[in-house]
Structure formats: structure tokens, C-alpha cells
Amino acid sequence: MLQTGPVPTSSDEQLVQVERVLAELRAGRPVSIVDEDGTAVVCLAMDGVQGHELPALLAAREEAALLVLTPRRAAALGLAQGTSPFAIAAGELSTDDLTAMADPTRPQPAHRPNSGRNLPQGWAQAALDLTKLARLLPAALVWQASDPGLLSIRTAEVRRFRTVAPVQLRQVAAAPVPLFDATDTRIVAFRPADGGREHLAIIVGDPAPGQPILARIHSECFTGDLLGSLRCDCGDQLRGAIAAMAEAGAGVLLYMAQEGRGIGLVNKLRAYTLQDRGSDTLDANQLLGYDADERVYAPAAEMLRQMGFDRVRLLTNNPEKVRALTRHGIEVAARIPHHFPSNPHNEAYLTTKAARFGHLL
Numbered sequence: 015m016l017q018t019g020p021v022p023t024s025s026d027e028q029l030v031q032v033e034r035v036l037a038e039l040r041a042g043r044p045v046s047i048v049d050e051d052g053t054a055v056v057c058l059a060m061d062g063v064q065g066h067e068l069p070a071l072l073a074a075r076e077e078a079a080l081l082v083l084t085p086r087r088a089a090a091l092g093l094a095q096g097t098s099p100f101a102i103a104a105g106e107l108s109t110d111d112l113t114a115m116a117d118p119t120r121p122q123p124a125h126r127p128n129s130g131r132n133l134p135q136g137w138a139q140a141a142l143d144l145t146k147l148a149r150l151l152p153a154a155l156v157w158q159a160s161d162p163g164l165l166s167i168r169t170a171e172v173r174r175f176r177t178v179a180p181v182q183l184r185q186v187a188a189a190p191v192p193l194f195d196a197t198d199t200r201i202v203a204f205r206p207a208d209g210g211r212e213h214l215a216i217i218v219g220d221p222a223p224g225q226p227i228l229a230r231i232h233s234e235c236f237t238g239d240l241l242g243s244l245r246c247d248c249g250d251q252l253r254g255a256i257a258a259m260a261e262a263g264a265g266v267l268l269y270m271a272q273e274g275r276g277i278g279l280v281n282k283l284r285a286y287t288l289q290d291r292g293s294d295t296l297d298a299n300q301l302l303g304y305d306a307d308e309r310v311y312a313p314a315a316e317m318l319r320q321m322g323f324d325r326v327r328l329l330t331n332n333p334e335k336v337r338a339l340t341r342h343g344i345e346v347a348a349r350i351p352h353h354f355p356s357n358p359h360n361e362a363y364l365t366t367k368a369a370r371f372g373h374l375l
Contacts (some may be wrong), residue, residue, distance in 0.1 A: 029182065029208040032175040035167045036148040045144075046166040047156075049137040054160045057141045060116040061150035068109045071155075079104040079157040081112060082138050087153065087303030091115065091123075093130055099138040102130040104155060116153035118301045119287045136169035143172050149278030152303040175208070180312040182207035185320065191216075195253065196260035204317055211271040215317055218256060219264030223322035226347035228265035230255040230329040231314045231339075233272040236279055244359035245286065251352060255329050258352075266323065268314045275299065276308030294366040306371070311335065315342035331373045349374075 035045045042062035048054050060081070063071065072079055080101040083091075088100035104112060111123035141154040144167075188202040193216075202215040221227040232255065238248030252267075259265025274282030277299060285298035296306045315338075318324065325345045328336060329352040336346045353375050356364050367373040 026207060028171045029175060029179055029206075031165070031167055032144075032147070032171060032179070033208040033210055035144060035165050038165050039144060039148045039150065044161075044164055046161055046164040047137045047140050047144075047172075048166060048168045049135060049140075050169060053135070053137060053158065054166075055137045055141070055156050056159045056161055056164065057137075057144065058155045059145045059148065059150045060113070060153040060155060061145065063155070065109050065113050068112060072104055075157050075159075077157040077159055079155050080133075081107070081115060082133065082141050082154045082156050083115065084142050084152045084303040085132075086300045086305065087116075087118075088130070090118065090301045090303075091126075093127070094132060096132045098132045098134045099142055100130055101133045101138065101156075102127045116151050116303075117284070119284050140167070140169040140172040143176065146277075146304070146308065147175070149281065151281065151284075179206055179208050179210070180310050181316045183213070183313060183316050183320070186212070193256060195257040198260075199256075202321070204313075204320075206313075213271055213313055213317060214269040215321060216256065216267040216269055217321075218259035218266070221264040221266055221323070224325075226325040226327050226345070227323050228259055228262050228329065228350070229318070229323070229326040230259075230265075230267045230352070231270060231311065231335055232267055233270050233275065233309060236273060237282075244357050246360055246363055247354055247356075250354040254354060255352065258329065258350075266318070266321070266326075268317055270309070270314060272309045275306075276310070277302065277304050294370065295363055296366060296370045307334070311338035312342050315339055315344045318344055331367075331375055333372055333374065 038045050039059040039062055044056045044058040046054055047057050081104045083100045085096050088094045094100050106127050111125055114120045114123040141156050142152050145152045145154055183204040183206055186203050186205045188200060190200045193199045196218045199218050204213045232252055235248035237243035238246045239252050242249050255267050273279045281302055284302060288298035288301055289295060293301060299306050325347050327348040327350055328346050329350045331351060331353050336349055339346055364375060368375045
């Protein structure tokens with residue numbers, strides 16, 4: 015049995031340890047993953063390593079390295095159909111081909127691997143989960159080894175993080191912030207226990223607990239909300255929701271740190287590159303190796319509960335938001351349609367929302 019360095023034991027330490035591991039991966043440094051049977055592997059995110067570093071890195075390994083991909087990415091490459099991670103012997107591929115296998119915005123690989131296999135092992139799924147949580151491309155180099163000098167995480171802790179961390183929130187700051195369309199507004203910041211990115215509640219007026227408040231769950235969109243991008247309708251939806259709440263006299267907008275349907279800003283820009291080559295927004299996410307929508311709504315429900323709201327009239331065109339809040343114990347008394355005129359730059363995007371995501375436009 016391979017041994018590893020110390021692993022935290024307390025609940026809070028485990029959440030923080032995952033966040034530390036994510037920081038290591040984002041910085042291009044390897045981490046150790048320990049499976050339930052004691053197997054230890056070293057994991058390095060492909061998105062965190064420079065291409066020119068790969069030859070020396072692979073040559074230095076005593077154990078053969080595997081390139082681990084999500085089932086979505088493997089299927090997009092025509093390698094496999096399945097539900098478990100897919101592994102390729104990294105030594106069979108050149109540096110350029112390895113990079114292209116992980117990143118569909120790069121030129122396609124000149125050579126395809128001769129073989130590969132699905133990996134049901136927990137460490138393979140944990141490696142991909144960690145790259146996703148780090149908002150990196152979901153692809154990792156993995157090799158079996160023990161290195162006590164690396165930050166270490168157990169597969170069970172990664173699984174637990176994905177279910178527990180979203181609802182481990184606490185209010186850390188609040189202040190009045192008059193807005194152009196709603197001067198009687200305050201913002202409450204919620205921080206997760208792992209120290210990750212904060213979610214915000216924008217409270218318009220004085221909504222009464224116990225009543226079905228006007229509410230919206232809005233995923234942050236840097237390009238649409240801040241820059242006024244015409245590729246999406248996010249900016250219109252954000253400002254329109256705040257104006258509607260001001261007109262109604264009260265409401266709560268939950269501004270969630272889940273850019274690009276949960277894949278992060280950098281990967282959203284990569285998805286835009288793929289869209290410009292002919293993919294729609296759903297296919298682009300899957301070409302990157304992600305699911306069509308990686309967002310979770312447990313944090314939104316928890317924020318509402320902490321503020322004393324358990325019934326909402328939800329401003330949305332997305333039935334999944336209604337279903338998700340209901341699953342997490344928030345009653346959706348009504349769905350309020352929330353759509354705006356299209357423009358030549360987002361017509362295809364809105365069509366995809368309706369046809370492939372089931373939005374009611």
C-alpha cells in the first residue's frame with residue numbers, strides 16, 4: 015500500500031484542504047489523491063502546465079503517466095462512449111497532441127492514441143472533479159506514486175466537498191448600495207466555509223419573510239453584466255430583474271459566482287471560440303469536457319433560508335431553476351417569465367436556450 019503525507023481529519027479542515035488543493039492545481043503544481051483502497055496517485059492539471067514543460071515532466075516519471083479525460087471529452091474525440099473517466103497512455107502522444115487532446119480550441123491532434131480505457135477508479139473521477147472545481151479544463155495527467163511532500167486529499171473528501179461545500183455559507187458583510195434602478199437596495203455577501211468565492215444577495219426594498227417574494231437566481235456574467243456583451247441576454251436580465259423588483263416594491267436577486275453555467279470565465283471564452291467555429295453553446299461546453307450546465311442551486315436555496323425566505327415568485331425562463339429550488343426546500347409559488355428582445359448577435363444563443371436547454375422563451 016502506498017503511503018502519503020498527512021491528511022486532515024476534521025470537517026472544516028477537509029473543506030479548506032480541498033480549496034488548497036485547487037489553488038495548487040491552478041498554479042500548475044501537482045497534488046496527491048488517495049483512493050479508498052489506499053492507492054495514491056499524483057495529479058497535475060493539464061491546464062496548469064506549460065506545453066514546453068511536458069517532455070521533461072513525463073521523462074522524469076518512474077511510473078507511466080495517464081492523460082485522464084471526462085467521458086464528454088473522450089466522446090468528442092471519438093475515443094469512447096461511456097460514463098466513467100477515460101485514460102490514455104501519455105507516453106504515446108507528442109506534447110502538441112497531448113495539449114490538443116485536452117483543449118479543443120487548439121489544432122486537432124495529428125495522431126490519435128492506439129488504445130485507451132475507461133477508469134472506474136475513484137481517483138480518476140476525483141482528478142477530474144478537482145480540475146472542474148478549479149475552473150480549469152477537465153483533463154489531468156495522473157501517475158501512481160507516493161510523495162509525502164505534496165498536498166494530499168482523499169477521494170471521499172472530494173465527493174463530500176461537492177455536496178457539503180455549496181451549503182456551508184455564512185453572511186460576512188452587508189451594506190446599503192443605492193442602484194440606478196433601485197435606490198433602496200442593500201447587498202449581503204455570503205462566504206463558503208472553504209474560503210472560496212462569495213455569492214451575493216441584492217435585496218431591493220424590504221421583502222417580508224413568510225410571503226412569496228419576487229426573486230431571481232442570476233449567475234454572474236462578466237461579459238454581459240459588466241461589459242454589455244451582445245452575445246447573451248444576461249445584462250438585460252440582471253438590470254431588468256432589479257427594475258422589476260423596484261417597481262414591485264421589493265425583491266431579492268441572488269448573484270451567484272457561477273460564470274459561464276459554472277465553467278468559469280476563461281472556459282467560457284474558450285466556449286465562445288468553439289461557438290465561432292460552428293458549435294452551439296451546449297455543444298461547446300461538452301467539447302471542452304464539461305456537462306452542458308455545471309451550475310448547482312443548493313447555495314441559492316441556503317441563502318434564501320438564511321435570510322428567512324422559503325417561498326418565492328421566481329423570475330426565470332429556466333424550468334430547471336424551479337425544479338432545483340423545489341428540491342432544496344424552497345417553494346416556488348409562481349414562475350414569472352423574464353425574457354427580452356434578441357439582437358443579431360444572440361439570436362442563435364437564445365434559440366439554443368429554448369431548443370436544447372428547455373428555456374421557455
